[in-house]
Amino acid sequence: MKSYDIARIPGDGIGQEVTPAACAVLEAVGKRHGIVFRWRPFDWSCARLKAEGAMMPQDGISQLSGMDAILLGAVGFPGVADHESLWGLLIPLRRGLQQYVNLRPVRLMPGIQSPLVGRSGADIDFLIVRENSEGEYSDIGGRFADGTPAEAAFQTSVFTRAATDRIMRYAFDLAGKRSAKHVTSATKSNGMKHTMPFWDERFAAISAEYPDIATSQYHIDILTAHFVSHPDWFDVVVASNLFGDILSDLGPAIAGSIGIAPSANINPERDYPSMFEPVHGSAPDIAGKGIANPVAAIWSGAMMLDHLGEKDAASDVEAAMEKALLRSDCLTPDLGGPADTKGMTRAVLDNLSGSGAA
C-alpha cells in the first residue's frame, strides 16, 4: 500500500468542478492499484484574494514543499486582473517549487475530430516542452512617466544558460525515449536580437551532446503556421516560456479541443513537488453550470500518476479516458455532446472498473 500526500488546489470557476472529478478517478484507480491518496485541501484562489487579500498565505511555498504532488484546477475571476491572480499564485508556485519544465502533450484522441482537413491520430501526437521558470515572463520592468503623454512601459526578458540548457536537455532526453527522436526548437532570433540568438546557440550546443536525436528549428511565426499545415512534422518541441505558452494552446486547438489538454509543471530533480493542471482556465462563462469538461483535469491526474512512478495506474486512467471519449453520448457540450461534468466523469469511472486492471 503506497500513499501520497497530494495538495489539492481547485482554485476558481470550473477548477472547483473538474478537480473533484479528477480526484474521483484517481481514488478509483488507486483502489485497484493499492494506492492511497491523502488529499490536502487548499483554498488558494481569487476568492481568497477577495476575502483575505492574498491568493495564498505568505508561507505558501513551504506549506507545499512536503507534498508528493499538487493537483491544481484553474485560477482567475472576473474583476481580478489576470496578472494579479497569476503572479499571486501560479507563477510563484512554478518558480518557488522549481518546476522548470512545463510538459504539454498534444494528441488527437480517438473520438475527437481535428479541425484540420484529413488529419487523424497518427498525424497529431507530439509533446511541447515549455521553459517554465524565466524568459519573457519577467517582473523586471515598469512604467515611465505614468499617466502622461510620454508614458512608456518596459519589460525585460531573462534567459540564463543554466535554465536554457536544462530545459533543452530535458527535451532531448524525452525525445530519446520516443520513436521519432526529433527535437524542434521554437526561436525568433531574427527579431529578438539578444535573447533568441542566445537560445539558438544553446540549442546548437546541447544538441551536439545528443548525436542520435534529429533537430529542426523554426521561427515562432512560421512554426505556428506549420502546426496547422504540417502537424505530423513534430515530435518534441522545445520552447521558451512565452512561445511554449502559445504553442500549447494552438496545439490542442489543432487536436480538436483545448478543453481536454493537460499539463505538468515538473521539478525533475524531485527536490520539490510537481504540479498538474489543465491547460484551460477558470472559464467564468460556464462556471457553476456543472458542464465543464473534466478530461483535462483527469488527464493531468494521469500525468501525476506517471510522475509518481505509478505507470500502470497512469495507463489505466488514460485508457479509460480514451474509451470514454469514443462515446458521443458521454461528451460534454464543448465536444458537441449532451453530458455534464458528472456524466463524463462517470463514463471514465465505468471504463476504469471495466478495465480489469486490478
Added chain:
Amino acid sequence: MKSYDIARIPGDGIGQEVTPAACAVLEAVGKRHGIVFRWRPFDWSCARLKAEGAMMPQDGISQLSGMDAILLGAVGFPGVADHESLWGLLIPLRRGLQQYVNLRPVRLMPGIQSPLVGRSGADIDFLIVRENSEGEYSDIGGRFADGTPAEAAFQTSVFTRAATDRIMRYAFDLAGKRSAKHVTSATKSNGMKHTMPFWDERFAAISAEYPDIATSQYHIDILTAHFVSHPDWFDVVVASNLFGDILSDLGPAIAGSIGIAPSANINPERDYPSMFEPVHGSAPDIAGKGIANPVAAIWSGAMMLDHLGEKDAASDVEAAMEKALLRSDCLTPDLGGPADTKGMTRAVLDNLSGSGAA
C-alpha cells in the same frame, strides 16, 4: 498621366524572381489606367552584405525618402544570420521611414483550399494591424558573463503610449470602414506584467473614442487557438510587433497558403514612403528554380496601388489575381499546381487585359 517613383528592392532568393513578376503586372495595369512607374533599382541584400560589408549604404534611408513607395522582395541568405540581415535592412527601413503600421490581410481566396474543415471564403476575411516600430523587437539588451556558465541574455521590450495609441487608432479607423466594425486586441497581460497591462489600458482608452466599434480581447495563446477554431470571429486584429508577426503567419496558414500573403508597411502621414512586401521570406530552398509563387508580391503591388490612391488599378489587379487562382493549371507547386513563376504571372496578366478596365 500620373507617375510614381518606386524603389525596387528585390533582395535575396526568390525576392529576385517574384519582384519582376509584380512589376510586370503593375506595368500592365498602369498602361490601362494612365500610370507610369519610374522604377529605381536598389541591390540592397545579403548578397551586397557579403560583397560590400553592409546590407545597404549608410545613407540608405535618405536615398529612399524621396520615393513614392518601395517594393521589396525578400531578404535572407544561407550563411547570414537572420538577425544580421533583418537588423541591417528590414527593421531600419520600417523604423527609419516611420512605417509604424504593418497591415496584413488574411483572406481565403477563391480557388484556394483552407486546411480547416468546412471553411469557405465567408469565414476567413480579416485584417491584421501589426505595430511595426517598437515593442518586443528591441535592441536594448545584451549578454552577461558571455561564454561562462553564468551566462545570460537580456532584452527589453518597449511600449510607448504614442506608438501604442497610434496603431490602435489606425485599427479602429480601419474597422470603421468595414461592415463588421470590430477590433480584436491581442494581449498577454497575465504573463507580461508590465508591458501588456499597459497595452490593455491603452486599448480601453482608445476604444472609448470609438463607441460604434465593437471590441474583443484575447490572450495571444488562446487567440492563436481561436484562429483555428473560430476564424469567422475576426474583422480587424490589432497586435504588438511580435504578436502581429505570429498572427500574420498563422492567419495565412489557415487561409491556405503563406505563399500568397501580402503586407504593407505604412507611414499613414505620408511623411515617408511606405513599403510593400510579401509575408514570405527568401526561400533559399527553391530560389533560382523559377517556381516561386508570385502572388504575394503581386498582391503587395495591389496594396501599393491602393496606398497611392489608385483604387481602380488596385481592384483590377486583385480581380485578375483572384481569377488566376481559380485556374488550377496556372498554380505554382506550393499550391499543388504545375505552373512556374512565369506561367502564374502570365495568367494574372491575361486576366488583366481581359478585364476591360482601361
